[in-house]
Amino acid sequence: MRKGVMRPGHVQIRVLDMDAAVKHYTDLLGLIETDRDDQGRVYLKAWTEVDKFSVVLREADEPGCDFMAFKVVDEPSLQQLEKDLVEHGVDIEQVPEGELKDCGRRVRFKAPSGHTFELYADKQYTGKWGITEVNPEAWPRNLEGMKVVRFDHCLMYGPELAATYDLFVNVLGFYLAEQVLDGDGTRIAQFLSLSTKAHDIAFIHHEEMGKFHHASFYLETWEDVLRAADLISMTDTSIDIGPTRHGLTHGKTIYFFDPSGNRNEVFCGGDYNYPDHKPVTWQAEQLGKAIFYHDRVLNERFLTVLT
Amino acid sequence: MSDGFEITEQCSGNRFHCEPGQSVLKAMEQQGLKCVPVGCRGGGCGFCKVTVLSGDYECGKMSRVHVPPESRACGEVLACRIYPLSNLTIECRPREVVETARQQTTTKSMR
Ligand code: FES
Numbered sequence: 136m137r138k139g140v141m142r143p144g145h146v147q148i149r150v151l152d153m154d155a156a157v158k159h160y161t162d163l164l165g166l167i168e169t170d171r172d173d174q175g176r177v178y179l180k181a182w183t184e185v186d187k188f189s190v191v192l193r194e195a196d197e198p199g200c201d202f203m204a205f206k207v208v209d210e211p212s213l214q215q216l217e218k219d220l221v222e223h224g225v226d227i228e229q230v231p232e233g234e235l236k237d238c239g240r241r242v243r244f245k246a247p248s249g250h251t252f253e254l255y256a257d258k259q260y261t262g263k264w265g266i267t268e269v270n271p272e273a274w275p276r277n278l279e280g281m282k283v284v285r286f287d288h289c290l291m292y293g294p295e296l297a298a299t300y301d302l303f304v305n306v307l308g309f310y311l312a313e314q315v316l317d318g319d320g321t322r323i324a325q326f327l328s329l330s331t332k333a334h335d336i337a338f339i340h341h342e343e344m345g346k347f348h349h350a351s352f353y354l355e356t357w358e359d360v361l362r363a364a365d366l367i368s369m370t371d372t373s374i375d376i377g378p379t380r381h382g383l384t385h386g387k388t389i390y391f392f393d394p395s396g397n398r399n400e401v402f403c404g405g406d407y408n409y410p411d412h413k414p415v416t417w418q419a420e421q422l423g424k425a426i427f428y429h430d431r432v433l434n435e436r437f438l439t440v441l442t
Numbered sequence: 443m444s445d446g447f448e449i450t451e452q453c454s455g456n457r458f459h460c461e462p463g464q465s466v467l468k469a470m471e472q473q474g475l476k477c478v479p480v481g482c483r484g485g486g487c488g489f490c491k492v493t494v495l496s497g498d499y500e501c502g503k504m505s506r507v508h509v510p511p512e513s514r515a516c517g518e519v520l521a522c523r524i525y526p527l528s529n530l531t532i533e534c535r536p537r538e539v540v541e542t543a544r545q546q547t548t549t550k551s552m553r
């Protein structure tokens with residue numbers, strides 16, 4: 136977080152049917168509903184998250200991702216980032232405090248990949264859900280479904296990876312954790328991080344702008360991933376692939392879809408980085424193994440099914 | 443005969459049974475057939491687009507980018523979001539054919 140951008144803060148996901156979506160994200164994933172607003176949006180969080188919400192659902196006639204936001208360490212850093220964005224030639228939009236309930240002002244902009252991102256410094260601190268701040272127990276006993284730990288990252292599909300890299304690395308202070316290079320040395324996938332995590336946001340090259348591949352949630356163990364797979368079957372939820380392991384990041388994972396066709400991931404493990412680590416490179420010829428380490432072949436669905 | 447309907451996919455000639463209230467895509471998948479590509483199964487990705495040539499059906503919610511009202515009116519719908527009310531004949535043209543046709547149309551219209 137060289138420039139004060141700290142971590143993923145929230146993602147707003149469009150859904151076709153709100154009731155079905157809320158049931159999916161709460162009963163199955165185990166997110167907790169924390170509020171609703173007069174636009175009908177529903178606010179959710181995972182239990183270990185300290186702020187009021189990390190996922191916002193909005194009913195619309197086309198699924199996908201409205202925007203993903205990153206939390207900035209404080210207001211002066213936000214002001215500096217705003218200046219840097221403008222200087223970089225990025226159009227910014229001011230979203231006033233309270234547009235999302237209990238969230239401070241947001242600075243919104245579009246990346247060259249066609250995706251909308253936001254920066255903000257303030258959101259109501261509600262603390263971890265279901266446990267006390269002093270002498271906390273290990274976990275709350277009344278969690279549902281997969282009991283996801285936190286909203287972890289998104290994977291976006293779009294063009295202009297180089298310009299998007301420039302914006303995220305040189306303006307926002309992300310670093311390149313992992314990449315896929317084709318035969319000419321062109322980057323076709325970039326995994327960017329703000330922390331020791333393997334990624335906070337990832338992009339894969341795709342002709343169409345602004346497509347959403349998945350929102351991902353963290354689980355502690357492989358056993359939890361298997362349990363998630365059981366729950367996906369028990370609830371007859373649309374599965375994509377897994378449980379398996381990624382080559383990229385080496386995370387252990389399962390992919391499935393929400394009732395509107397947005398892809399979700401729950402995963403555990405994965406590599407870590409410190410500032411003296413070099414980026415990990417995968418060659419495009421090995422893309423199958425890079426994405427699905429066990430199958431070693433890509434399924435067409437992973438590359439083309441997007442919202 | 444048990445309850446339900448028979449679905450015929452014209453390009454492959456595949457026929458399969460669909461229970462009342464079951465989506466066409468789900469019925470196809472359950473019978474191990476592959477004549478319609480399977481994506482999100484939620485009406486969001488447009489992967490399972492088919493044209494219904496004959497028969498009655500109900501529609502669930504479908505993404506408007508993939509099924510605008512004009513398409514819906516002429517039976518271009520998503521197999522994961524249609525629930526038959528009678529026997530259906532559907533057509534799912536292989537993707538490459540659709541892509542080539544689309545490219546040819548744009549080339550033509552640009553001239
Ligand atoms: S499979 Fe995605 S719209 Fe039908």
Ligand SMILES: [Fe+2]
Pocket residue numbers: 288289290349351400
């Ligand atoms: Fe992921």
